[in-house]
Amino acid sequence: MKRKSRHSNFSLVLVCLLPFYVLFAAFYLVPIAYGIVMSLYNVGIELDVFIGVQNFIDLASDRLFWISFRNTLLYVVVMAVGGFGPILVAGILELHLSENDRFRRIYYSVTLAPWVVSWVSLGFAWRFLFSSYIPAGYEAIQNVVPLSGEFGNPLNSPDLALPMVALVWLWTWFGFNILLLKAGMKSVDPALIEAARVDGARNLRIFFGIIIPAMLPYVVFMATMGFIWTFQIFDPIWLLTGESGGPGGWTTSSLTYLMVKEAKSYFRFGYASAMGVVVSLFVLAVSLTQFRLMYKRLV
């Protein structure tokens, strides 16, 4: 019986899988394999020389690579610390407001809006804010409170540009993250919080002692996804601080940013591929660990 059904299944399996895997092989597997091969070559315009691991050796002594690596880690750190924001807000929305409170729906839908819109549009909006409206707002505050210093466009400041790009990045993912965590909130027991309140526990203690442990799987999921996305951060850097790596040179560049520069501006495709291999190894290591944990439940 089982044999027979397997046999009649064969054509169906072929019909189902062939379209995907033909394209997948052509436009995914082959290019990825090609990228790995290219990382061992010196590939430029009309140039194709095997150089072994020389690209990776060059990478290790490339100042820009390490600066971009450090910047990438800074973005990851901001994203990790900022991750407490969505947890807090999702907690308040789900635990303090009733199920059919319209405010919740409004909050979720407004904060998710940047996620559906082109980065190009978001980039323009934030450039306007940073260049005019935010400095003007700071001046207005200065008229009331005596704050020192001038506040120009923070995207032109070597010290402030990276934090600002990171904040915009955090902002884009905020709605997405609170919606993810919304599902996890179901695993928090409101009675437990009430009991803790009665025992005199403070909000902070409830937050770290009850809410975060109860939804740990979701927090871990958000954290790993956050790492994966942030480790390849590209759009806001290119769109907010331009194509020269940020004010004062390479102050905002990430690894993928440097990689695209190497490929598109200097046509050093082999070197860019080597960088791509490094980025991919980091991302795949983290995501495979996560998927191993999930996969047990998937099949």
Added chain:
Amino acid sequence: MKRSRILIYGVLGASLLLWIVPFYILGAVSVNADMLARPPEWFPSQPSIVGYEAYFYRSGFGRWVLNSFIYSISITAGSVAISVLAGYAFSRLQFRGKTVLFWLVLIGMMMPAIVYYIPLFITMARLQLVDTYAGMILPLLVNPFSVFLVKQAFDGVPRDFEEAAVVDGASPYQIMFSVMLPLVRPVMITVLLFNFIWSWNNWIWPLFVLSNNSLFNLPIAVWLQSNTFTIIFQNVAAGGVLAAIVPLILYIIALDYFMKGVVLTGLKG
């Protein structure tokens, strides 16, 4: 209790300004709010739609909009069709090598897109597909993430349905298309919508594969335009609004599908 509720509405309501203001400013500058004035204008003192006209009267504009629709619709239709077939196979069919093949999907899903665009670009160059519709569309038809979502959706359908259909003598194709597919309609709509906005918003792949003005989609055209008229902020902002408007309309129409869809992406087994 009542006071804490008011505090929540107040603080969280105020925090929503962080999301509303950037969109508002983009819109305001696009209708000639002067952002260079001191202080910058929140409301245009001399409203005008010159920024939009700069786009409407450009020869390329109609083409870019058309291209955006061509790319988004063909990529969405193609990739969803392909993903439904593959996702169904992974959920319901038994075959050798299933685990390995599915791992390939997972790895593809986790591969940073921007990293693989570089060798992909070289591949497309060797295939002479740079600066063609095919070069733009074909690679984006492969979306491992959609396969994953579809598989998850089919996994959620109880076995009883197809067993009943088998008893009724339905063919495997009838089961797949007439029995199973309607059951996962909400997820399918979400996958369609996500694919549409992802391909609509994609400006990085065109940055690599397209250099011919007449093949651009709206986001990449708007971005490259902004480099040419940097000083006229009104035009830049109008471009930003034009690039955002279709996804925003879709989002507002299908709000629930988007919000549920986000939860789907994080759904675990």
